[in-house]
Amino acid sequence: MGIAEKVEFLRHIMVSTAEKHGFNLQNPEVLAASRELDQAILLAMRVQPKYAAS
Structure with missing residues (x-):
């Protein structure tokens, strides 16, 4: 799985x-999923600068 696919997968998990x-953004599980997605996005931006521009 490439980094773009991982970001999409984690985005789906977070949503x-x-x-x-109930879209409670303060729920610990939602926060954990969001943090994991954030980390994947940051990695993607470091590894593939063009990903940050899209």
């Missing part, structure tokens, strides 16, 4: 988790 918890 699903948020839905599951």
Whole structure:
């Protein structure tokens, strides 16, 4: 799985988790999913600068 695919996968997980918890963005599971997605996005921006521009 490439970095773009990983970001999309984690985005899907975060949205699903948020839905599951009534879009409560303070829910610990939603926050954890969001942090993991943020880390993947930062990695993508470091590894593939063109990803940051899209």
